[in-house]
Amino acid sequence: MARIIGGIGTSHVPTIGVAYDRNKRDDPDWAPLFKGYEPVARWLAKRKPDVLVFFYNDHATTFFFDHYPTFALGVSAQHPIADEGLGPRPVPALKGHPALARHMVEALITEEFDLSVFQDLPLDHGCHSPLTMFWPPAPDWPGAVVPIAINVLQHPLPTPLRCYKLGQAVRRAVESYPEDLKVVVVGTGGLSHQMNGERAGFNNTEWDMKFLDLIERDPATLTAMKHADYMRLGGTEGAEVIMWLAMRGALSNGAKKIHQNYYLPMTAAMAVALFEETGPQPEQEDPV
Amino acid sequence: MNPQLAGIESLAGTYVFDLARSAKALVLNRFLHGLIALANRTLFRDDPEAAFACAGLSEEERVLVRNLDWRGLIRYGASFFTLEKLARVRGVSNPEMVAAMRGETLEEFLKTRNVPGAR
Numbered sequence: 116m117a118r119i120i121g122g123i124g125t126s127h128v129p130t131i132g133v134a135y136d137r138n139k140r141d142d143p144d145w146a147p148l149f150k151g152y153e154p155v156a157r158w159l160a161k162r163k164p165d166v167l168v169f170f171y172n173d174h175a176t177t178f179f180f181d182h183y184p185t186f187a188l189g190v191s192a193q194h195p196i197a198d199e200g201l202g203p204r205p206v207p208a209l210k211g212h213p214a215l216a217r218h219m220v221e222a223l224i225t226e227e228f229d230l231s232v233f234q235d236l237p238l239d240h241g242c243h244s245p246l247t248m249f250w251p252p253a254p255d256w257p258g259a260v261v262p263i264a265i266n267v268l269q270h271p272l273p274t275p276l277r278c279y280k281l282g283q284a285v286r287r288a289v290e291s292y293p294e295d296l297k298v299v300v301v302g303t304g305g306l307s308h309q310m311n312g313e314r315a316g317f318n319n320t321e322w323d324m325k326f327l328d329l330i331e332r333d334p335a336t337l338t339a340m341k342h343a344d345y346m347r348l349g350g351t352e353g354a355e356v357i358m359w360l361a362m363r364g365a366l367s368n369g370a371k372k373i374h375q376n377y378y379l380p381m382t383a384a385m386a387v388a389l390f391e392e393t394g395p396q397p398e399q400e401d402p403v
Numbered sequence: 404m405n406p407q408l409a410g411i412e413s414l415a416g417t418y419v420f421d422l423a424r425s426a427k428a429l430v431l432n433r434f435l436h437g438l439i440a441l442a443n444r445t446l447f448r449d450d451p452e453a454a455f456a457c458a459g460l461s462e463e464e465r466v467l468v469r470n471l472d473w474r475g476l477i478r479y480g481a482s483f484f485t486l487e488k489l490a491r492v493r494g495v496s497n498p499e500m501v502a503a504m505r506g507e508t509l510e511e512f513l514k515t516r517n518v519p520g521a522r
Contacts, residue, residue, distance in 0.1 A: 130497075130522070144521040174484040179436050180425045198439050200491030268484060270421040271405045310483040310497070313416030313474075315504040316512065342407040351417055352483070380518035382501055 117215065117289045117296035120162055122366045122390040123155060124330060124359040125245040127171065127303040128383045129199075132244030135251075136204055148385055151376025152248035155389050158374075159250055159257075164299040166212050166259045167250065168219075168285060169242050170278075170361040171303045172267045174199070176239040183269050186230035186281065188223070189238070189262040190216040197237035207252050209238060212259035215292055219261065222288035228281060230263075238262055241303055245387070267304065267355040275345070276338040278357045282364020289365070302362025308383035309350030316382055322348040323377065323384050326356060330388070331372040334363045352383075362390075369393050418477050428480030434458035434468075435485035438492050447492060471495065473503040498522050 131148065139145035176197045178184060191211050196203040220232055242262055250257055263285070266272055273281070282300070289298050306323040309315050326349070329336050337360060345354035363370075375388040411419055418424070425432070437443040437458065447454040455465045467476045471493060476486055490500055502512035513519040 144518050174487070175432070175436055175482055176439060176484075180429060180432055180482070198441070200438055200444070200488040202441075268420060268482065269425055270408060270419055272407070274407060309417070310501065311420075311477045311504065312418045313505055314414065315416075315501045316515065341409065342405075343409055343411045346411060346417070346419075347414060351414075351419060380521035381498060381516050 117292040117294060117298055119286060119289055119298045119300055119365060120164060120392055121158070121299050122362045122370065123249065123299060123301045124362055124386070124388040124390075125249075125301065125303055126305055126383060126385040126387070127241050127244045128385055129240045129244050130381070131385060132204055132240055132247060135247040136206075144380060147376075147378045148380075149248070151378060151387055152245075154374040155249040155387055156251070158389055158391075159299070162297065162299075164258060164297040166215060166261055166296055166298045167246075167301050168261045168263065168289070168298060168365070169301045169303065170263050170265055170282070170358045171238075171241040171301075172355060172358065173264050174239050174241055175268060177233075177236045178264070180269060183266055184231040184264065185266045185273055186228070187233050187264040188216060188220055188230055189233050189236065189264075190220060191234040193235075194260065194262060195235075195237040196243065197239040199239055203237075204243065206243065206247060207255055209243065209262075210256050210259045212261055214294075215259075215289075215296065216261045218292050219285065219288040222291055223284055226284055226287070228284050245303060249387075263361070265358050265361065267358065270342070272342055272354070272357065275340060275342070275357045275360050279334060279338045279360040279364035282361040282366075285361070286365040300362045300365040302359040304355035304358045305349065305353050306356060306377075306384035306386045307349040307353040310352045310382070314350070317350040318379060318382075318384055319349055320377075320379060320384065323386065327375055327377070327386060327388060330359055330363055331370075331390070334360060366390055367392055367394060420482050424480040425482075428482075430459055430461075431464045431468075431476075431480065432482055432485045434460055434464075435481060435489050438488040444492050473500045474506070477504060496522055
């Protein structure tokens, strides 16, 4: 049986991928970001998940507003890297897991999560800008990705509670898959930032810290908030942290946060948090 | 009214991308989104007026794009994320876009940041 062994919440600012591609590991302006991801990379290298299920958003790259899906799951064997205006990043196409992905679509639709399904479409930085920091290709990707796109661009967005419930349904879908697979769930986005209007450049570190606390021990407080609350506290684009709620919903109540990092160099707060399932894990090893 | 957005109008300097804005600026956003294709970027670089005509942009939209008027484009209804495509093609960074939207020079904006070199 497949099982979820942990979760990762992470920002997906495009410059995270640019810093990796330009190898800015030793640049003092970027070193704190690289260091913050190292424990996550070590944990993944040790626990060796087969699949990462990625709750992410497309940035009007693969999907346009002529038909913008609220939830969409990718089921193909490969997901190309998107061209977002400068040509694709120099990393291999992402590997999918069609059998698990198809099973997840069937399970989700059976329990009335009527999401869209896509194949062969490229993925943009919303998925892979943080991915290279903790699961780098060497030279190919260590495993497969099942991408689940969430609309956080065009209001009405799915509610925070709906995102959490999607995560819970994804957990049931993964756990009903017969093959022994180790799965990690990832939620991308945030933290505080605003990219439009005279309020652009808004940040709120106090709120970001509160969010990083609540996401572990009290997600119900977060699911009770409205999009307007998220936008007031964390900026309009910061409201995309509702994708972390999908990740949290796919973890058990008792999942423990074992690492977090926060870095706010420029416009968007860059955070990463690592969660580990604490229940019976036959091959559990020492924590990082 | 979307109940999730109740009270959002009290946030000054904020343009929430909703279905009304999306509908108003659909042609403009389609043009901007199209810049992810190399052929469209090439046409836009070589002959912007032909690219505007091909996309069916109005004169008001053409002026906004010609001038890279980031604040005006957002107010008009462009999505920040389609504007990013235009910025990449024109070699403009996100901090430059944000500074323009705030009505600041890049230098003024960078003084408000923790790590001005991280861009």
